[in-house]
Amino acid sequence: MSKTLQEILAGVPVISVTGNTGIEPTGIEFDSRRVGAGSLFVAQKGTQVDGHQFIPKVIEMGASAILCEDLPAELTDGVTYIHVADSARTMGLLAANFYDNPSAKLKLVGVTGTNGKTSTVTLLFKLFRQLGYRVGLLSTVQNQIDDDVIPSTHTTPDSVKINELLAEMVRRGCTHCFMEVSSHAVAQERIAGLLFSGGIFTNITHDHLDFHKTFDNYIKAKKGFFDQLPKHAFALVNIDDRRGGVMVQNTAARKETYSLQTIATFKGKLLADSLFGLQMEIDGKEVWFKLIGKFNAYNLLGVYGAALLLGEDEEQVLMALSAITPPPGRFEQVVSADAIVGIVDYAHTPDALQNVLETINELREGDQQVITVVGCGGNRDATKRPEMARIAGELSTRVILTSDNPRNEEPMAILAQMEVGISPVDYKKMKVIEDRRAAIRYAVSLAQPHDIILVAGKGHETYQEIKGVKHHFDDREELKEAFDVR
Numbered sequence: 001m002s003k004t005l006q007e008i009l010a011g012v013p014v015i016s017v018t019g020n021t022g023i024e025p026t027g028i029e030f031d032s033r034r035v036g037a038g039s040l041f042v043a044q045k046g047t048q049v050d051g052h053q054f055i056p057k058v059i060e061m062g063a064s065a066i067l068c069e070d071l072p073a074e075l076t077d078g079v080t081y082i083h084v085a086d087s088a089r090t091m092g093l094l095a096a097n098f099y100d101n102p103s104a105k106l107k108l109v110g111v112t113g114t115n116g117k118t119s120t121v122t123l124l125f126k127l128f129r130q131l132g133y134r135v136g137l138l139s140t141v142q143n144q145i146d147d148d149v150i151p152s153t154h155t156t157p158d159s160v161k162i163n164e165l166l167a168e169m170v171r172r173g174c175t176h177c178f179m180e181v182s183s184h185a186v187a188q189e190r191i192a193g194l195l196f197s198g199g200i201f202t203n204i205t206h207d208h209l210d211f212h213k214t215f216d217n218y219i220k221a222k223k224g225f226f227d228q229l230p231k232h233a234f235a236l237v238n239i240d241d242r243r244g245g246v247m248v249q250n251t252a253a254r255k256e257t258y259s260l261q262t263i264a265t266f267k268g269k270l271l272a273d274s275l276f277g278l279q280m281e282i283d284g285k286e287v288w289f290k291l292i293g294k295f296n297a298y299n300l301l302g303v304y305g306a307a308l309l310l311g312e313d314e315e316q317v318l319m320a321l322s323a324i325t326p327p328p329g330r331f332e333q334v335v336s337a338d339a340i341v342g343i344v345d346y347a348h349t350p351d352a353l354q355n356v357l358e359t360i361n362e363l364r365e366g367d368q369q370v371i372t373v374v375g376c377g378g379n380r381d382a383t384k385r386p387e388m389a390r391i392a393g394e395l396s397t398r399v400i401l402t403s404d405n406p407r408n409e410e411p412m413a414i415l416a417q418m419e420v421g422i423s424p425v426d427y428k429k430m431k432v433i434e435d436r437r438a439a440i441r442y443a444v445s446l447a448q449p450h451d452i453i454l455v456a457g458k459g460h461e462t463y464q465e466i467k468g469v470k471h472h473f474d475d476r477e478e479l480k481e482a483f484d485v486r
């Protein structure tokens with residue numbers, strides 16, 4: 001699938017091009033460490049380093065073309081230079097051209113929001129497979145093309161990877177792809193050049209202020225996704241979130257809404273919620289689903305709406321959806337032989353933790369204790385730490401604060417920042433145990449039959465990242481083992 005630089009640059013705004021555009025780049029690389037003979041290297045200014053500093057190096061390594069925002073003072077003969085205003089954005093446009101615009105050849109639906117993206121895209125993926133389609137998925141948990149699972153490193157991959165995966169989906173006959181669109185991805189132009197058929201907004205609450213700095217910037221990043229949707233696409237928003245309206249203020253797409261509270265294109269009602277599932281009324285029909293919690297009622301309604309907007313039949317959609325199970329690590333239950341209920345959930349934001357604990361409290365019977373094991377990731381938004389501890393303290397009988405992925409931070413320093421959030425009245429309930437395995441075992445030692453242990457924050461993750469090293473760690477396995485040795 002070789003293409004000349006001229007073909008790859010078709011329709012792409014540039015400041016200048018110097019050199020031969022008849023060359024055929026072997027690939028597009030933004031990391032010097034991956035450059036090979038004939039690569040087109042994209043120099044980007046990152047949060048850590050300026051990729052422009054690697055230009056001499058990649059030329060030595062055989063790069064045939066350089067895309068940059070700052071043109072070097074001296075140009076090397078035989079290398080083509082493309083000078084642009086925004087490298088990241090241009091890379092998205094080039095990647096789309098390089099891979100033959102795969103997003104235009106299938107129905108691509110993006111999902112954004114603080115919580116619920118993975119749940120929503122996974123439900124859509126499973127639903128459309130059940131309806132008989134070949135489908136692609138790009139998500140935090142995994143990427144998938146039909147039956148083939150491809151490990152994922154980000155919630156939203158970089159623009160080259162996205163287009164490569166979409167092209168493979170098209171090649172294998174996929175008609176739909178459902179992808180998560182993180183706020184980082186919008187801000188870093190990872191979705192530039194993609195032609196979406198639809199976008200979904202789940203909600204927006206506190207997260208990622210380390211990266212976006214202010215809540216307003218965070219809202220703007222998410223809104224940026226809807227701003228770039230084309231006219232033929234739909235923009236489906238959860239109107240019960242107060243920012244739902246803002247998201248679609250400037251979109252060219254067709255605006256549609258879903259709600260559990262007010263008039264909307266897709267209106268649902270939560271009838272019952274239990275540890276076995278929830279019952280909803282949607283379009284006058286009462287349906288049981290296998291997912292738990294009011295937040296999943298929202299996810300299901302969003303999925304239902306999107307499926308109808310994609311032309312699917314109402315009854316078939318509801319029938320298929322009612323049989324679908326939740327994604328791994330989302331309210332995943334591990335029950336002990338003596339009926340202690342362990343729940344592993346990826347709640348890693350204050351809002352998600354509050355939702356999960358409220359759900360658990362609504363579902364528990366009078367004397368059942370709720371024991372929460374929770375931590376916060378290192379090198380991520382530190383302002384959520386005291387908040388998450390406060391919520392855990394208020395909504396649990398006992399709380400064990402422990403490590404999540406400390407990354408390059410000191411685990412005890414993260415825990416100290418969490419601890420200050422626990423209100424004095426809840427202080428007695430709390431214990432700090434840095435080692436996550438020991439924390440889970442301690443929680444199990446406290447539990448009586450029928451008590452509920454929530455292990456929050458890592459969900460499906462199968463590792464714990466400490467000082468740059470990923471060690472195998474799985475909350476579900478840990479709970480099972482702790483139950484066994486009890």
Ligand SMILES: CC(=O)N[C@H]1[C@@H](OP(=O)(O)OP(=O)(O)OC[C@H]2O[C@@H](n3ccc(=O)[nH]c3=O)[C@H](O)[C@@H]2O)O[C@H](CO)[C@@H](O)[C@@H]1O[C@H](C)C(=O)N[C@@H](C)C(=O)N[C@H](CCC(=O)O)C(=O)O
Pocket residue numbers: 030031032033043044045046047048049050051054153154155156157158182183184185211
């Ligand atoms: C904060 C952030 O998003 N960082 C991403 C960003 O890195 P960066 O801007 O820090 O890059 P940098 O290290 O300064 O390097 C600048 C440029 O020089 C290049 N470089 C660098 C070193 C070198 O030797 N050679 C070289 O060419 C880099 O490839 C890059 O193009 O660009 C990199 C390349 O695309 C990403 O891998 C990296 O994701 C890091 C690993 C990350 O942890 N990202 C997280 C925060 C993230 O993106 N999360 C969101 C969602 C989370 C959610 O919704 O909850 C996600 O979509 O996953």
Ligand SMILES: Nc1ncnc2c1ncn2[C@@H]1O[C@H](COP(=O)(O)OP(=O)(O)OP(=O)(O)O)[C@@H](O)[C@H]1O
Pocket residue numbers: 113114115116117118119120140155180202203295296298299329330331345346347348351352353355356459
């Ligand atoms: N619609 C929702 N509203 C609020 N909380 C939710 C919703 N759906 C799921 N949650 C909670 O948030 C957690 C994360 O859900 P999910 O993985 O679907 O979110 P995400 O947006 O993909 O997160 P990430 O930003 O890490 O990719 C779940 O484990 C659950 O606790």
Ligand SMILES: N[C@H](CCC[C@H](N)C(=O)O)C(=O)O
Pocket residue numbers: 140155348376377378380404405457458461
């Ligand atoms: N996509 C989120 C995941 C957080 C998961 C939590 N376990 C952590 O490590 O902080 C992030 O990168 O911020």
Ligand SMILES: [Mg+2]
Pocket residue numbers: 117118119139140141155180
């Ligand atoms: Mg996700």
